[in-house]
Amino acid sequence: MKAAIILFPGTNRDRDMAIALRGASGREPLRLWHTETSLPSLDLVVLPGGFSHGDYLRCGAMAAHSPVMREVRRFAQAGGHVLGVCNGFQILIEAGLLPGALLRNANLRFISRDCHLRVERADTAFTRHYQRGQVFRAPMAHGDGNYFAGEELLGQLEDQGRVAFRYTDAAGRTGPGSNPNGSTDAIAGVYSENLRVLGLMPHPEDLVDGLMGGTDGAPLFSGLVESLAA
């Protein structure tokens, strides 16, 4: 699997992402600076976490207009797989590659702790090594992860099966106590219409090795390798 991690000024989770990708695929991912105007031949583009452009104006707003994002959009439109985590999710939304919006956390606090995610479908390139309904642990660290979708969009996401993950308790139940940031319908991650672009706020890449305290996030990366390693 040939993967590239895109770097913006203020990106800071690229190394964690590289560890997860390398561990799953045995190949070192490329690192591409945001000023790039072309992409090499790739199976996966990853937008990692961080605070691109200082989170000024709105999280991800400046990065979404970087030169490289034109190429990422083209890659996605041609059916390429794109993963955006945390700030990467915010950038994908600002770039219009995923729908909805990410607002300030409902409690106005930066939340840095583990959460539980429920896998809403297990038939995508990202989730094939999970079971549908499976609950896994993932670290989260963000101030603006409160997913907002109006009623019309929410209906579309449901009908098209585009909700990737929901925040739940350890038993897989949604509720106010297990929705850390106030997201609409406890949505933690969404897919594009073709299910090949995924954005989520929590960090599966930070739980892929026993030394990190668990391997709950590893199936996401091994599943991608199995899907995309031609």
Add this chain to the structure above:
Amino acid sequence: MKAAVTVRLKEGVLDPQGRAIEHALHTLGFANVADVRAGKIIEFTLQETDPEAARAEAEAMAKRLLANTVIERYEVRIEP
């Protein structure tokens, strides 16, 4: 010309910041305060002498970058 774009959350979008400010104002004794909403103003000058052209340009900026129209609305003010 001078331009100012005011960006606010749309009605119906929860504004936790506004709510926190309201709570703080109540704590300070401003008991009459309700419906606080927070927004931002972006000011700039434009190399343009025609107010209508300046407005069109500022609106284009608001749509493409300054506001996220999924959750925000904006108003453009143009001054000489």
